[in-house]
Amino acid sequence: MRFSKVATVYANSLYNYASEKNKIAEVFDDVLSVARMARKSADLRRVIGNPTVKHSVKFQVISDVAQNNCTEETKYFIKYLYDHERIDAVLEIFEAFLVLKDEREGLLRVDVCSAETLSPEQKAGIISRLEVKYAKHIELTEKIDPTIIGGFIVTVGDTIIDASVKNQLTQIKKKLISASFSSN
Helix, strand or coil: CCCCCHHHHHHHHHHHHHHCCHHHHHHHHHHHHHCCCCCCHHHHHHHHHHCCCCCHHHHHHHHHHHHHHCCHHHHHHHHHHHHCHHHHHHHHHHHHHHHHHHHHHEEEEEEEECCCCCHHHHHHHHHHHHHHHCEEEEEEEEEECCCCCEEEEEEEEEEEEEEHHHHHHHHHHHHHHHHHHHHH
């Protein structure tokens, strides 16, 4: 995922600040909590992303979200963003921070969607292949979607590996349609 220069610079600043305070894990938990809330709340994203909403209102909203859920370091950083007129980028900065932390720790988060729960051996096989391919430790999150019929879909950042039966059937259908048109 690509982030703006502002988000990248401030995410690095947050990482360095948290590192100096020996609070990377705690700040990560804070940032992840706020990011999850923002992903679930269209209203929160709309307020923070709206250029007509005053910075003071955005600051109050994000401070309210952080009030009971975040460490003093994270609250301080939110105030720092407000003081430097970057509060409108807080959600992107937090998303960039999550990616940055994983990169610095050699961790790659992967989503696997399958029609039914994967066996431990299947999970281990997927993780093993991805660790060799990406040379990183893999953290796998599994989702179940019976509509893919069988197989699985792996999402690594912006890359999707679709090994689902549904996709294979779609590809066969396209080939058959293409062959029938070319023979006429």
